[in-house]
Amino acid sequence: EPEVTQTPSHQVTQMGQEVILRCVPISNHLYFYWYRQILGQKVEFLVSFYNNEISEKSEIFDDQFSVERPDGSNFTLKIRSTKLEDSAMYFCASREQVPVHGYTFGSGTRLTVV
């Protein structure tokens, strides 16, 4: 069964450092997303990406965040200057044109900012 692959599974970084979280969505999917889950809280939408541009972003997704699909297969989330409150599980997801089959999520990257 096709999978969404995320790397690394765990990233520890110093506050103020840049991090890049990587994702390989399912190859025939067209819509790509990043969500995050702070420990003990709900899964929150960050950003959606379609046709090589951001289609929607949440209030969380400020100027410190950016996304890129550099080569047609990878989909990355960059945090320029990490803060302690960025510590969370970050999930990449992708889906087909028709949402009836739901999204496929990756296993997540646990980001710890110290």
Place this chain on the structure above:
Amino acid sequence: DQQVKQNSPSLSVQEGRISILNCDYTNSMFDYFLWYKKYPAEGPTFLISISSIKDKNEDGRFTVFLNKSAKHLSLHIVPSQPGDSAVYFCAASFDSGGSNYKLTFGKGTLLTVNP
């Protein structure tokens, strides 16, 4: 901002019995609802969905019921199995433009199925 609410943080049932997980929503724009299952250290796994034009959708042991007037949906698992033990998330969406369908999640319900 609790547009999607799962008021029961946990539920415990005996193997073979029915598990009923509930979800309420407040945003009338939502027209597509999904249930996800999540194990620790894994991403959410899609279980079943329902469009607002339906009031029931079945897939094997899983059935989702939608009551639009009450803005309520439920997931029934029959019969429950120990392997069903996980956190179950209710999610809702609508087309916010360009077929985006971003998901708004509830906080989840931890289901424990006891042998």
